Amino acid sequence: MIRLASLLLLLIGLYGVLTTKNVIKMIISINIMELGVNIFIISVGFITNGVAPNLTEHIDSSLSNFVDPLPQALVLTSIVIGLGITSLGLAFARKMNKKYGTYDLTMIGGMKDE
Amino acid sequence: MKKVFIGIFIIAFTLMFLIAMSNSISLFTYNESLPETNVSNDYIHKSVTKDSEEIIFNETKDAETGSANIVTSIVVNYRSFDTLGEVTVLFLSAMGVMLLIGSSDLFMKRKKSGFILRTAAKILFPVLLVVGTYIFTHGHLGSGGGFPGGTMIASSFLLLYLADEKFVAKIEQFKTLLGSAGTLYILIGLTGLLVGGYFLQNFLPTGTVGNLLSSGIIPVVYISIGLKVGSEVTLIISSFLKEEVTS
Amino acid sequence: MNNPVLLIIIPLLLAFVSVIIKKAGKWILLLGVLINTVLAFFITTGETIIGGFLPPAGINLVVTQFTLVGVILINSLMLLTIIMSIDLVGKYSVILLTALAGINGMLLTGDLFNLFIFMEITVIAAYILSAQAKKYHHTITYLIIGSVGSTFYLLGIILLYHLTGSLNMADVAAKLPLLTTKELLVPILLIFIGIGVEVKLLPVSGWVKGVYAHANRLIAPLFASIIAGTALFVFGKLFVSVLPLSDTLTMLILVMSVMTFVFGEFAAFKQKQVKEILLFSSIGQAGLITALFISGLVYAAVILIISNVVSKLIMFTIAGAFTEKYQTDNYHSLSGVFVHNKITGIAFTIAALSMTGIPLLIGFYAKLNILIGFFHAGNYVLPVIVLLMTIVEGAYIIKLLLALWAPGKEGQVSLESFAVEKKQLLSVKNTAICLIVALVLIVGGTLIDTTSKIVTNGQPLLGDESPYFIISQSKGGE
Amino acid sequence: MTFITVLITLLALSVVTYLVSLINNKLGAYFTIVTSLVTLLLLFLLKNSIGQLASISLFTFKLTTVGWYFSMVMVVVYFTSAFLNPFWMKKMIYPAAYNLFYLVSLIGTIGMFFARDFITLFIFWETVVWTSTFIIQMGKSRKSSYVYYVVSAIGSMVTLFAMMLVYQVSGTLEISVAFNALTGQPVLALIVFFTFLLAGLSKIGIFPFHVWLPMAHGSAPHTFSPVLSGGLVKMGAFIAYISVSAFAAYEAFSSSFTIMGIPAPIYIIMVLGAISIVVGTVMAIRQDDAKKLLAYSSVANGGYILIGILLFDQLAFAGGMLHLVSHAIASATAFITIAIVAHRTGTTKMSKLGGMIHKMPITYTVYLIAIISMAGIPPMGGFVSKWLILQGLADHGLLFIAAAAFFGSIGSFMYVFRPLSAVFLGQLAPKHENVKEASIMMQIPMYLLTIATLLIGVFPKIILKVIAGIQAEAGIQEIVMVGNTIVVANGVLDTFRVFVVFGYGFLIALVIFILRRKSRRVTLMDTYTSAEFVHTPELLHYSSNFYAPFERLTKKPYPVLNLYEKVSIKIKEIGHMAESLFSSPKPAVTIFWIIIVFAIFFLGGVL
Secondary structure, eight states: OHHHHHHHHHHHHHHHHHHOOBHHHHHHHHHHHHHHHHHHHHHHTOBTTOBOSBOOSSOOTTOSOBOOHHHHHHHHHHHHHHHHHHHHHHHHHHHHHHHHSOOBHHHHHTSOOO | OHHHHHHHHHHHHHHHHHHHHHHHSOSSOOBSSOOTTOTHHHHHTTOTTSOOOOOOTTTOBSOSSOOSBHHHIIIIIITHHHHHHHHHHHHHHHHHHHHHHOOTTOBOOOOOOOHHHHHHHHHHHHHHHHHHHHHHHSTTTSSOOHHHHHHHHHHHHHHHHHHOHHHHHHGGGHHHHHHHHHHHHHHHHHHHHHHHSSTTOOOSOOOBTTSTTOSTTHHHHHHHHHHHHHHHHHHHHHHHHOBOSOO | OOOTHHHHHHHHHHHHHHHHSOTTHHHHHHHHHHHHHHHHHHOOSEEEEETTOOTTTSEEEEEOHHHHHHHHHHHHHHHHHHHHTGGGTGGGHHHHHHHHHHHHHHHHBOBHHHHHHHHHHHHHHHHHHHGGGSOHHHHHHHHHHHHHHHHHHHHHHHHHHHHHSOOBHHHHHHHGGGSOHHHHHHHHHHHHHHHHHHHTOGGGOHHHHHHHHTOOTTHHHIIIIIIHHHHHHHHHIIIIIIOOOOHHHHHHHHHHHHHHHHHHHHHHHHOOBHHHHHHHHHHHHHHHHHHHHHTTOHHHHHHHHHHHHHHHHHHHHHHHHHHHHHSOOBTTTTTTGGGSOHHHHHHHHHHHHHHHTOTTSHHHHHHHHHHHHHHHTTOOHHHHHHHHHHHHHHHHHHHHHHHHHOOSOTTSOOOGGGSOOOOOOSOHHHHHHHHHHHHHHHHHHHSHHHHHHHHHTTSOGGGOOOOOOOHHHHTOOO | OOHHHHHHHHHHHHHHHHHHHHHOHHHHHHHHHHHHHHHHHHHHHHGGGTTOEEEETTEEEEOOHHHHHHHHHHHHHHHHHHTTHHHHGGGOSSHHHHHHHHHHHHHHHHHHHTBOBHHHHHHHHHHHHHHHHHHHTTSSOHHHHHHHHHHHHHHHHHHHHHHHHHHHHHSOOBHHHHGGGGTTOHHHHHHHHHHHHHHHHHHHTOGGGTTHHHHHHHHSOTTTHHIIIIIIHHHHHHHHHHHHHTSOHHHHTTTSOEETTEEHHHHHHHHHHHHHHHHHHHHHHHOSBHHHHHHHHHHHHHHHHHHHHHHOSSHHHHHHHHHHHHHHHHHHHHHHHHHHHHHHHSOOBGGGOOOGGGTOHHHHHHHHHHHHHHHTOTTSHHHHHHHHHHHHHHHHTOHHHHHHHHHHHHHHHHHHHHHIIIIISSOOOGGGTTOOOOOHHHHHHHHHHHHHHHHHHHOTHHHHHHHHHHHHHHTSOOOEEETTEEEETTEEEEHHHHHHHHHHHHHHHHHHHHHTOOOOOOOTTOOEETTEEOSOHHHHSTTTTTTHHHHHHTOSOOTHHHHHHHHHHHHHHHHHHHHHHHOOSOHHHHHHHHHHHHHHHHHHHHO
16 A cells, blocks of 8 residues: 555656646655655565564564565665755755746746857 | 646556556565565675574674664665765765855855854754764664764754854865765775775674674764765755855 | 776765865866776776675676776766866866766666666766756756656666565576566666666657757766766666566667657757757767667677767867857857867867768768678668668768858858858867877777777677677678 | 789878978879879779789778779879869868868779779778768858768668678678679569669769759869769769679569560669750750759760660670760860869859850860760760660660650750850950960860860770770670771771761861851940840840740759758758657656656557
8 A cells, every 4th residue: 555655656746747837846746756766665675564674682683574674775875865856956946046036947948048 | 728638647647657567566465574585685684695694682793794773784784885875975965055055155144043042052962963973873783873863963063053153154164074074984995995805895893793882884984974964964954044145 | 906996986085085175176086087097997897896795785896898898988088078178177076076986886886776876976966067057947957857767767676676686787687587578567667767868868858958058168078978978888788788678668669769869860950059969969879879779789889889979079079169269059150160270170070970970980880880780680670760860960960060161151162261250169288189089080990800809808798699890701702 | 013002102192292282282282183193104004903802901902994994084084183273272261171182082983993892882982972072062062062962971871771781691791792692582682773773873963863963063163073073973883883793683683574675673773864864954955054064964974874884785885884984084174174264254154154265265176075075976985985875775675765865965965055155155255355265284184185085086996995894804795896997786887987077077167167257256245236235235145045945945943952952851840840849948848758658668568
């Protein structure tokens, strides 16, 4: 179920990029997409009745129902990359707004480049 | 009319996408256990050569990686190269943000901070700093690690940044910290290359799983990651706080 | 000691160092690129493990002959670009060093997720560099399309991980043939779209025009030859040696590539700006190269990449100089610009002719191999398309060259006095570099046997056994 | 002496020429004369080593009689036109490059004619195409250079396809061996025949590809037009020769459908040749620009050569090969004279010229002899070759093509007469009062070429002997010569006797002309109608609207160039469409396309 939800989030993000004109909203849409993918990644490693992959006093490596640790490591990376792209995108958006006075990409797109 | 069209289009596409997706992955049922072929078994048993022994908390010594937290062992040992890249991504976007909106002809326009903020910042700053440090030094034992710890450190500095006007000027020095932390990470990796022949190889003893000093280079790497992430996030956010005087 | 990981680490280390030592950024960049280029010539094929953990679990760098060619090519081009445009580097030295690390990582890595990370590094560096033109809306378009692409790529590799339980390319490649076509459809498609954004395949290349058309002398060659070349090498690595394509999928991707090729060349035919001509022709050539990879003609594809990337380096550098000196790159307003810059013009012409595939230049050798390869594979339609597009390509290239060389109105004898105002396009150093690189194109296309020996080193690239042209064949039964 | 030494010597000489031209371009231009003379001599010496094999790097060569024959024609044309080069150096934007390209294209043609494998053939072919493209741009039109390149590229790319196809089937690139692999594969043979021949057709200017000739010839530098028309066009004939000899088209299509005893594919090409004779002739008559007129006449003559070579028998083949020489020489001569006129007056527009005979009698005479040869009037070279071609056509009973050839012969009277009367005869425009005769340097090539034309006309044996050698090499019946008499099945032709008869006729006419000279010169401005002064006497100049009635008959210009332009516009439209569809600056459009691609792939993957 969570996979379905995460894929729907991905598609909602895609819909957002497809329909919004505001750059900030687009970046938010991309964030939603990334969120969807991140949740999906976690869900891929999910094990029914699993335990966290963290060895403690009571848990040793012979257990067979560890949750897959690799997607968790990957999602960490993915989140950080998402953060980087978002911050960069917002910086661009701000510069664009300073230069053209708008966040609306279509209004600039209509202008002559030169 | 156009919106309706797009809506129908998207719904049709969604259905198609989900159907196609369900060919490769079941959307509703989950695995009962890790598949035999999954590479994660190696991580859990801490044995990439498959001569697996059981790893028991507080007992096993000198395992491949000493971290009790398997995710940490993946992030900082098995796939440390990814983490280096990930840190670089953040570094790069921090540099980008600074290049774009953090140049020196801009300054932060703001009101004088209030008494409550100033006092609270003074009290909270050391607490946050200590907690952050704790988090990234204990990443190999339980939940935690360089990224959350680094972010926490960043938030402590940002608090100071908001409260203390004099601190604003010092923010530039975070760049040095950023560079040094990154250099440290790579130097650790290169030491591994020189000592063991593999880049980012663990060259410190791993000790007993579960001890604080049990996991070789993990704490050192996490310290550098923590400092790096902290300074990067600080720089990014402080850049955004600045405003341009003229267009 | 020739550890390929150094190719990634040294620029990265220098990038971090140059943040601390701000003043010396330019020189650190130069040093880093120089060291990398030298190192690139000394690495040998084989596998390098990172962190001492064996591959499916740990990350490894794989150097095959294919990647070796890519690494040497891309690093040398990077060196040349930096040397030529060192005056424009300014604040971007850190970004460029990091981009270099990312590019080498993309080429070398043997892990799908690691590839994702290095791709992100390269792409983010590219976003920042594209902002140099101060056309932020184009950068944002690039950023959004690029992010969607990389998100798709990530989703694709996660699905592959789910299906195979591994992220290592060799491991995945070994396990994938056991799976059904239906299962593989979505992940392969997602990965294709993700890589396609950087390769500039047609439906996802909307960002290219805005970004390339305004880039300067430093950024334009960097994008068009270095990053694009890297993306093509990665595409080849993934789609030839890792992902098994079913017949339907091969067909569909081939159709897309060929459409990219045809539409790219047609769009280039229509343009009036030098950079736009070049960028659309890059899109077209990228389509052809992916088509070659999909058809399994790796050798021909590699030669074509070499030809294309090297000529684009020269041409985009000179096109950047046009905008720099004349504030325009419309070739009607630049008529006769080479009258005053003959050597620059010669370098540009050689590059352009090589791109078109004129004999004795390496582009012709690429074309020969393409034809031989396709015919050998029993494909008689694609050679026809390739040759027809060569005519179109030749048409716009000759139009461009005529305008740049011969000033004067139609019906008048072309005279020096009709040419645009006299300005020195490139500095002496840059002119010399352009000319030398152009000579490489000639030498590579003339000494065919040497070229093939250098490129293949006697082993088939990525297992591509299809025949290619060497001189002894032409001598027939002697 | 090996061929490689020759080739390298020539390359070295051309580089020397280039370097000299960088210092002093006029001196460099004299070097082009010297180098082409050296080429001529070296080639002459090579005649003894026919059959020699040579190879260097990726090139392999075989010295053949036919290659020698073709390259001799080429070198003669290059050598004679080179005499004009020094006079045009000042008008060139890149004089040094011109000299270099001039010689490199000469070497390219030689290398091509001696090529033993496809790659060598193609590489030298393309060398010639590109060098000549860059030379043409130094003239007065960039567009013509562009059209020239595009038409050439269509030909060469399609031919490359054929070459690689043959290579794939046969596994070898050696021309003479590779084609053998096609026996027993009629469909493949058909494809290869048409595609291989296309480069030849485009170069020789056969009907749908003839558009480049008037444009390129008309606007190339005046010194290069003779080479283009007299020389480079003949490269196409060489391709045609390969496709009947090495390819053995008659054997390959022996089982196919025949028309009038000729296999249908060859017949189709010959019909194209016939069409070009008609089109070239009709269009030539309509031209006002002397160079364009001659260019169209090259189209028509290209048709003769192609038909002659494609017939590949005793007579017509010999005729085609002979016509190659006679047309090369005549056309080069005509272009050289026009170039000289243009050098002296600054224009090639016939309506602006006139009366040049008074100022340039030698040029006039030379031109007269050239056009007599071109029109195929005895006793000049053109007559013998056309006669042989017509004999061959008659032998085969190819009525339609023969009719076209006759039409071309008749039409050629009309078009060669036009510049004769418009440029040289008639009234001298006042602004041309001070025009001088060509200088000695310019006269040299005219004398050389005129002598050659006369020699071929009177003693065709010199050439026909070589042609007989080619025929022996190609394995067909050789042309028979007894003394000065060409013996064919339908009769004999004694060229010397014809010359004597015409010579007497000419002498008698000359005597009458000198004795009964009663003409009075009227200047152009000295024109009155109904006792009223004419304010626009230029319009009354009799060369304006020279063939007005005829032009009214063939009012509609030929739409072939429009076809090319339409294709180009279509390509631009599709390019524009692709650009606006896929290269939108809005990311939403890209996302939309991604979704479409997904949808297509899902459907394609599921079905």
